[in-house]
Amino acid sequence: MNYINIQEIDSLQEWVKEAIAIKKNPLQHKSLGENKTLGMLFFNPSLRTRLSTQKAALNLGMNVMVMNFTNEGWTLEFEDGAIMNQGASEHIKEAAQVVSQYCDIIAIRAFAGLTDKEKDNAETVLSGFLKYATVPIVNMESATGHPLQSLADAITMEEHKTAHRPKVVLSWAPHPKALPQAVANSFVQMMQLQEADFVITHPEGYELNPEITKDSKIEYDQNKAFENADFIYTKNWSNYKEYGKVTNLDPNWTVTAEKMKLTNNAKFMHCLPVRRNVIVADEVIDSANSIVIEQANNRTYAAQLVLQKILKDGK
Amino acid sequence: MNYINIQEIDSLQEWVKEAIAIKKNPLQHKSLGENKTLGMLFFNPSLRTRLSTQKAALNLGMNVMVMNFTNEGWTLEFEDGAIMNQGASEHIKEAAQVVSQYCDIIAIRAFAGLTDKEKDNAETVLSGFLKYATVPIVNMESATGHPLQSLADAITMEEHKTAHRPKVVLSWAPHPKALPQAVANSFVQMMQLQEADFVITHPEGYELNPEITKDSKIEYDQNKAFENADFIYTKNWSNYKEYGKVTNLDPNWTVTAEKMKLTNNAKFMHCLPVRRNVIVADEVIDSANSIVIEQANNRTYAAQLVLQKILKDGK
Amino acid sequence: MNYINIQEIDSLQEWVKEAIAIKKNPLQHKSLGENKTLGMLFFNPSLRTRLSTQKAALNLGMNVMVMNFTNEGWTLEFEDGAIMNQGASEHIKEAAQVVSQYCDIIAIRAFAGLTDKEKDNAETVLSGFLKYATVPIVNMESATGHPLQSLADAITMEEHKTAHRPKVVLSWAPHPKALPQAVANSFVQMMQLQEADFVITHPEGYELNPEITKDSKIEYDQNKAFENADFIYTKNWSNYKEYGKVTNLDPNWTVTAEKMKLTNNAKFMHCLPVRRNVIVADEVIDSANSIVIEQANNRTYAAQLVLQKILKDGK
Structure with missing residues (x-):
């Protein structure tokens, strides 16, 4: 199970209900993520998403490992068959397969570049990981979607x-x-x-x-x-x-x-x-x-619900 | 309870004595911080403070989440009523309230800019967090003070x-x-x-x-x-x-x-x-x-004492 | 015990056998690293080494603290007797002694600069830490060697x-x-x-x-x-x-x-x-x-074997 797009949710109402239950008792499933590792890969800056997703993982007892690609100057190649004699030092094929071996879930943030519509719509980074990773993928804001945010929004609207x-x-x-x-x-x-x-x-x-x-x-x-x-x-x-x-x-x-x-x-x-x-x-x-502060608070429970569902799915 | 200024310490002698006791048995209160999260926010580089404060939190069984604002290119606005059409992407009002929801204690490093005395003396960053955060704040060196360092210094002087x-x-x-x-x-x-x-x-x-x-x-x-x-x-x-x-x-x-x-x-x-x-x-x-190396070592116990007092205060 | 050079291994065959045993049951020694802290110091970018070494530490129940020197703009001086009025803000003498007080094991990545053969062959950074640190040191790729990689390579070759x-x-x-x-x-x-x-x-x-x-x-x-x-x-x-x-x-x-x-x-x-x-x-x-993906996977078990040996050595 991945969490890429909010449209994939079978029953939004059910999910919102479950998230509100988690919010009431966030440490209830503290043992679910024991010895499981969330890898958080950032191709762009992050404050709320970084901290709330990490908090969600900690609430589930998971370990968290963070990789900031931009700060590290690590550029990936996404094109099949590319002759890699330019800036990119690693192909997504290897990167995704390798990271999958160290993590049980991979969460990715990769914004739109806003210069090439087709490339952004193709969700180059996220699609690359989806194609080659061997563990579940969570979208922490991609070129065209931010489904953890919208799930938090749905929770907040339900509460109000x-x-x-x-x-x-x-x-x-x-x-x-x-x-x-x-x-x-x-x-x-x-x-x-x-x-x-x-x-x-x-x-x-x-x-x-x-x-x-x-x-x-x-x-x-x-x-x-x-x-x-x-x-x-x-x-x-x-x-x-x-x-x-x-x-x-x-x-x-x-x-x-x-x-x-x-x-x-x-x-x-x-x-x-x-x-x-x-x-x-x-x-x-x-x-x-x-209610903007409450929205931000619900980011934790949206992420926790998603991680929890993925962890349960894998059992 | 916050830890902003060494002057706020009621009895320095008592604190030093307690810190030396912690040093003798640093894992004694390992369960005190269970399921509690320390958020460490860096607006400036850090080696000793970063590692010793993190170590102190780990000794207390806390989780630690780190956000490097400078590396992330995340600029905050501190002025009330500002029309935010310039570089700053987020106001301290939101940032402080939001981070407070993910953390039980927030530790902040924000140096003096050394160009505007009035602004530095006003402790813009630290004061902003103090005003809007809803959890305890720890000063990891602000524009005008570094009370974790001085507490470590007091411990070291007592030992010698x-x-x-x-x-x-x-x-x-x-x-x-x-x-x-x-x-x-x-x-x-x-x-x-x-x-x-x-x-x-x-x-x-x-x-x-x-x-x-x-x-x-x-x-x-x-x-x-x-x-x-x-x-x-x-x-x-x-x-x-x-x-x-x-x-x-x-x-x-x-x-x-x-x-x-x-x-x-x-x-x-x-x-x-x-x-x-x-x-x-x-x-x-x-x-x-x-005795400079011992001073650095005592940074852990100074931080641990402060975190311990805050955790106990919140119980 | 340090892990600096693959040549130091007494019996490579024995080590490879032990690593393969760890791979079969990576959480077997989960309590060995309890309350022990691995400090990971990066003077260069890292993906595989960063995540696999961290994963190895987590498998052993260790805490991990990361310091990215380059991103922090923290420059160390390595020369004895230097008059430090230039770029470097701290001498390796202090840095190594201080970090040793916060960590039980220090792992270091410091690439060759490739401009000064003599300096690279002298392994300035690694040697500096070896000389002044008071805890075991692990080489996460230095100027002239990458023994965690070669150990993983040996494991992979044994498997094939x-x-x-x-x-x-x-x-x-x-x-x-x-x-x-x-x-x-x-x-x-x-x-x-x-x-x-x-x-x-x-x-x-x-x-x-x-x-x-x-x-x-x-x-x-x-x-x-x-x-x-x-x-x-x-x-x-x-x-x-x-x-x-x-x-x-x-x-x-x-x-x-x-x-x-x-x-x-x-x-x-x-x-x-x-x-x-x-x-x-x-x-x-x-x-x-x-078998490149398997090689990368074995990085975790190579690192875990090394950390495990160091932890046992210190008992």
């Missing part, structure tokens, strides 16, 4: 749900740097597994990959999208059509208290790290309706 | 004390690079908690922050200061008045065997790393009177 | 040996960058402890240090060397005479299927990472005769 069918808005917001679409993609896919009135709002031209959004509703008027919303999930992503470009920095898309007034007293969500007063005004993220 | 009230000299020495005042500051504050004849010696103009030195005796003549000393604690710091500048490289301040002859067969101390034959001559640091 | 006295060929192959001779050196020394028909093949001028090769047979015709071989161990090294230079990039030395046909159905070996289609053709490394 009200009686009725909720209205959930994924709202783009401006950001000075080009960011991947991964978090937004996985959030959309997670919402497609939920009963909800789901709306995506962003400036025209900032459409996500249509193969991911499918028939999810898109509303270009942010104010209209916010009306009666129960959850506002904000996230920047760079342009998908003009791939990896920042073509819009419009501060009118920043989430403000005024805009939140249009909602049904909505909870404010963001995966963090967040640029204050660019993505969201202080007044919103500091308000009682902001 | 003679019958009489000792004369202790903190002596500045030259160094090619601009170094923070943190170690010197904490040593001064620690000595102010001790019964001793304490003298600070440095070139004129190299006065430490007077709010820290208070009425501690300053002697500009190094030779005179060394007379009859029982402990020579040597350390470079950059100019505090001409903030962060190196205005003196006078090799006459290097601690030599000749100068040590002026003392009462004094022990030589330094926090390490030390520049040989710049700060201190080989003949002194290699002599039987040098 | 056939009835007769094997013919073993160490073959140089081209590589775009200047690489150390360490792996080749240790392989040669390991073969000198074995019963085998051992041949080294490389272009004229690429002779290894004659003090290491001694009377090992050298054959400049690669095809001739390959005839009837049972094991082909391929590895690039930079020129030893024109020290650290790449004076030959001849693609005719790449190991191809055609060349492998000259052998006695030989197993293909390489320490990894390997440059595909430069060192070896895909068709060879992807063939059933390639």
Whole structure:
């Protein structure tokens, strides 16, 4: 069993329930991971994912080994048949098979490069490990998805749900740097597994990959999208059509208290790290309706659920 | 309970006694830290502090998770109300709250920048974590203090004390690079908690922050200061008045065997790393009177005492 | 007991037998390393060595602490009597003594610089730690040797040996960058402890240090060397005479299927990472005769045997 994409979850509701049970008693399965090793491979920086996934493994009694590829200047080759006389010192074929021998589960972070859409969509790094590794793989944010984040988001929304069918808005917001679409993609896919009135709002031209959004509703008027919303999930992503470009920095898309007034007293969500007063005004993220810190906390239990399922699957 | 400043210690003598007891039996409280996690956050390089604090946590049965902010290129924003459209990707408000959810204790290293005295004196990083973290904080050297070092120094001095009230000299020495005042500051504050004849010696103009030195005796003549000393604690710091500048490289301040002859067969101390034959001559640091290696060893027990007190405090 | 050089092994055959026993039951001595700490010091990047040595320590129940000197920008001074007013912030005398106080075993990786033959042959870093450390030292690849690799190689060859006295060929192959001779050196020394028909093949001028090769047979015709071989161990090294230079990039030395046909159905070996289609053709490394992944796996058991022997030695 791997954990690559949130779409693979058989029953999201069941998973969320199990994660909430883990949260109540995180050390319940402390012996499950005994003498098992989680290898965490980072091709990009990480704070929350690094610490929460490690914490999840420790809660299960696992050992953790970390390899930071970027800091080490270790470059992998992913192309079949490549004549490796350039920068890359090792082929994914060897790297994946070798690391599989030292670890019981491999977790990988490898962001989109945002220069070559096709390569990013092919998930070069993650696919390479999936193809050649001989142990289960966990996605700690890949080029196109961040399913541990979306699972944590689903847990957090369940903890804050009200009686009725909720209205959930994924709202783009401006950001000075080009960011991947991964978090937004996985959030959309997670919402497609939920009963909800789901709306995506962003400036025209900032459409996500249509193969991911499918028939999810898109509303270009942010104010209209916010009306009666129960959850506002904000996230920047760079342009998908003009791939990896920042073509819009419009501060009118920043989430403000005024805009939140249009909602049904909505909870404010963001995966963090967040640029204050660019993505969201202080007044919103500091308000009682902001649940971003709880989201981050649930990252531990999302990761723990995934590791636990993989460990049980292997027994 | 936090451990931010050596001045906060209620009874230094009591603490030193407890640390020496820990040193005799370091694994005595191996179960105290079970299922507890120490998060070590480094904004600057570290060898001794990294390994000794980690060792202390392991002796207590704790888990350790390490985050190197600098290597990761992760920059935090500390200003309230900042419009975060520049380099910083995350505000301390979120970072501190989030990490608090994954760790039971957070230890932080964040040196002085030595360009902005006011900002350094405000202890931007440490204060930010203190304000927003929801778990105890341990100072692994901040802009203005290094209380784990001074506690280790106090332990080491206790182990080498003679019958009489000792004369202790903190002596500045030259160094090619601009170094923070943190170690010197904490040593001064620690000595102010001790019964001793304490003298600070440095070139004129190299006065430490007077709010820290208070009425501690300053002697500009190094030779005179060394007379009859029982402990020579040597350390470079950059100019505090001409903030962060190196205005003196006078090799006459290097601690030599000749100068040590002026003392009462004094022990030589330094926090390490030390520049040989710049700060201190080989003949002194290699002599039987040098106790720098023991000082470094006591870093483990200083850290262990602090972690132990925090863990017990939380029970 | 240290583990610096494969030549120090009293009985290689005995060691290989013990390692294979460990492989069958790696957790058998889980309590041997309890409350013992392995300090891993990296002056160079590492993937296999980092993870396999850590895994070996975990299998023995040890704690592991890692220090990446390069990433930390921590430079050591190795010269006696140096006036340390340049880049180096700490002398090996202090560093080695201090780290010895926090660790029960110190493992070190410090590659050849390849600019100063004398300095590399003096094994500056490793020798410095050997001289001043007060705990056992393990070589995780030094300037001139990689004995954990060669021990793993010996284990792998034992697992694939056939009835007769094997013919073993160490073959140089081209590589775009200047690489150390360490792996080749240790392989040669390991073969000198074995019963085998051992041949080294490389272009004229690429002779290894004659003090290491001694009377090992050298054959400049690669095809001739390959005839009837049972094991082909391929590895690039930079020129030893024109020290650290790449004076030959001849693609005719790449190991191809055609060349492998000259052998006695030989197993293909390489320490990894390997440059595909430069060192070896895909068709060879992807063939059933390639045992490179097993070699990497045996790194864990080689390291575990060494750590186990050191731990037992200290009891």
